[in-house]
Amino acid sequence: MPEPDGDLSLDRLIHEPGRLAILTVLSSVTDADFVFLQRTTGLTKGNLSSHLTKLENADLVEIVKSFVHKKPNTNVALTPEGRERVARHWEQLERLRRLSKS
Amino acid sequence: MPEPDGDLSLDRLIHEPGRLAILTVLSSVTDADFVFLQRTTGLTKGNLSSHLTKLENADLVEIVKSFVHKKPNTNVALTPEGRERVARHWEQLERLRRLSKS
DNA sequence: GTGAGAGGTTTGCAGCGCCAACTAGTTTGA
DNA sequence: TCAAACTAGTTGGCGCTGCAAACCTCTCAC
Numbered sequence: 461m462p463e464p465d466g467d468l469s470l471d472r473l474i475h476e477p478g479r480l481a482i483l484t485v486l487s488s489v490t491d492a493d494f495v496f497l498q499r500t501t502g503l504t505k506g507n508l509s510s511h512l513t514k515l516e517n518a519d520l521v522e523i524v525k526s527f528v529h530k531k532p533n534t535n536v537a538l539t540p541e542g543r544e545r546v547a548r549h550w551e552q553l554e555r556l557r558r559l560s561k562s
Numbered sequence: 563m564p565e566p567d568g569d570l571s572l573d574r575l576i577h578e579p580g581r582l583a584i585l586t587v588l589s590s591v592t593d594a595d596f597v598f599l600q601r602t603t604g605l606t607k608g609n610l611s612s613h614l615t616k617l618e619n620a621d622l623v624e625i626v627k628s629f630v631h632k633k634p635n636t637n638v639a640l641t642p643e644g645r646e647r648v649a650r651h652w653e654q655l656e657r658l659r660r661l662s663k664s
Numbered sequence: 665g666t667g668a669g670a671g672g673t674t675t676g677c678a679g680c681g682c683c684a685a686c687t688a689g690t691t692t693g694a
Numbered sequence: 695t696c697a698a699a700c701t702a703g704t705t706g707g708c709g710c711t712g713c714a715a716a717c718c719t720c721t722c723a724c
């Protein structure tokens with residue numbers, strides 16, 4: 461029940477390392493496909509797949525499946541809400557960090 | 563298997579919100595007692611207790627128990643190693659964040 | 665056709681965070 | 695004096711969730 465003085469609580473959905481990596485990569489580009497995300501984040505396919513599903517369910521990313529060169533292609537982009545929540549998360553972290561430098 | 567290009571991996575032990583809060587608070591003071599940490603982090607006693615145990619096992623904090631005014635008192639301080647690893651963690655986060663702002 | 669590989673998804677489990685319940689001791693007050 | 699209430703924690707049980715391995719489906723080379 462005790463709320464911290466300034467709210468230090470972090471959104472687990474975003475804070476989780478794997479997803480934070482995905483979201484951060486996504487926020488530097490307009491969109492990215494599965495393979496690119498896998499290489500940049502270092503996640504295994506399985507992890508990446510399940511994280512993407514969670515992010516999609518939370519409306520943080522939009523996923524478009526199609527075929528490119530006859531191969532399945534999964535394209536991922538942040539939703540506006542996702543972009544905003546990631547930005548807010550970094551602010552939250554910044555706030556937390558400032559505590560330690562004062 | 564695949565390592566990311568630049569290492570984006572985050573230390574779960576430190577990254578976990580509850581512990582990150584504890585460690586960050588601790589890095590702004592020389593030491594703190596249980597009740598102070600509970601108030602500043604907003605964690606429940608149970609959480610705080612188990613997080614502290616983990617941090618102690620990992621040698622990130624040192625815990626000294628004593629009695630103050632006849633009451634049990636738990637005093638916590640970062641170890642040198644803890645201090646360094648927390649600092650490194652924030653650098654790691656900063657590196658990750660820069661990806662998204664380039 | 666068949667073997668290898670790309671591109672994912674599903675499954676199983678281990679580990680962890682979270683709250684509730686409990687312990688141990690102290691103070692209050694009837 | 696004895697019990698109720700409070701302080702300061704610790705422990706246990708449960709449910710979630712991250713992880714890797716196994717699996718699936720399609721394509722291409724031979």
